Each structure stands twice: as structure tokens, then as C-alpha cells.
Amino acid sequence: MGFLIALGIIVFARMRMGKLDVRRPSRGQLLIEQSVASITHFSKASIGPGGERFAPFIGVVFAFVLFSNLCGVLPMYWLPTGEGMAPAWSFTPAPTANISVTFALGFIVFILFNVEGIRANGVIGHLKHFAGPMPALAPLIFPIELIGALVRPVSLAMRLFGNVFGEETVIAVLISMAAILTSGIVPFQVPMLAFGVFGSVVQAGVFAILTCSYIALSIGDHGDHSHEAHGEHSAAHAH
Secondary structure (H helix, E strand, O other), X not given: OHHHHHHXXXXXXXXXXXXXXXXXXXXXXXXXXXXHHHHHHHHHHHHOOOHHHHHHHHHHHHHHHHHHHHOOOOEXXXXXXXXXXXXXXXXXXXXXXXXXXXXXXXXXXXXHHHHHHHHHHHHHHHHHHHHOOOHHHHHHHHHHHHHHHHHHHHHHHHHHHHHHXXXXXXXXXXXXXXXXXXXXXXXXXXXXXXXXXXXXXXXXXXXXXXXXXXXXXXXXXXXXXXXXXXXXXXXXXXX
């Protein structure tokens, strides 16, 4: 499913690129242009000057996480049985409910912000970040900061996986209750499905916010941790 979502995003982008019209843009083109402008503004505001060059990456990550999350709460296909196609909706499992997918996303972000940190500040400058602002405390702060940096992709992965997997588990339990108690007549799961759509958007936004926060911290002033604190606070507030 993750591969199909990634392929779908690529195919959709290529198809829309072939239909661009500067003089007479369609409603779909205007919507896409507004979305791109919003992602660009968000990246620049979150990362700082020059942050707009990360907008394509942030936008693709947001889209992939969003559509992956929605797979777990939106009906996608008919459930096959031994007698053919049963007249009941099923749900495609969300790729982000698989911890290997979320760890892969976290690892990609981890590689990106370290590469960008080295590119912006050099290897020595990037390592100085882990030493902290006070040289006297560097032997104590360096291992703590290093562990913190290594934990970031794990926290990204676990945060996303835990929320999406939890939503899917609750939905599955409610569907089972509806089948056992009312033979499926009363759809107990509908309120949770609606909440799941909202949660899918929120989780995609949180992942994008934290990604921008880590990039800003790696390429910015290493003596100031305000970017990271602001990103964590924004993500916690959105969650």
C-alpha cells in the first residue's frame, strides 16, 4: 500500500504537470497552486530564510503520511470471500500503522537534517552543536545531545505509528462489537471513523512540523535550541 500511494502521488503530479495552463488555469490547477504556495510559506516560516527550498520534500512527506493515514479510515474496496465479493465494505490497512514504514520515514528525515547540517556548517560546525554553548560542559552535554539526535527518528516513528495503529485498533474493536451485538445494524465505528479522518490530518501536520523543526535546528544557530522547543510545543499543541 505504501508503494501504491507513492506511485499514485508521482503519477498524479506528472499528469497535472502536463495540463498546466498559465493563461486559463483550471480550478484543480488553482487548488494545487494554492497548496504549493501554502507548503512553501509553511516551510519558510518554520525553518527560516531559505526554508522554501525544502518545500518539495515537506510537501511530499506530508502528502504521503496523510494518504497513508487515510487508508485506515476510508473504505477502499469490497471484501473478497470464497463465494466472490461480499456486499460489505472493508478497510485497507494504513501503511503508517506498520512500524517499519514509520521507521523508514524517520530515518529519511534523520539523514536529511544531518546532511543539511553538515552542508550548512561543515562537519566540525555540525559536531559543535552537540557540544553545547559552554565548552566547559562539553564532555557532559555532548553524549546527551548525541543520544537526543539519535532518538529523534525513533520518536518520529513511534509517535506516528502509535497514533495510527491505535486508531485502527479502536475501529476494529468497534466493528467487532457492532457485528456481535447488533449484527452490524448499528455502526458503532462511524464516530471513530470521522475522528480518524481528522486525526490523519493532524498526524501528517505534526510529522511535517517536527521535520521542519529538526531541519531548522541543524542548519541554524547551534547555540539556540528555540527552534526545536518551538517545534515540539507546536506539535504537542496540534496533537
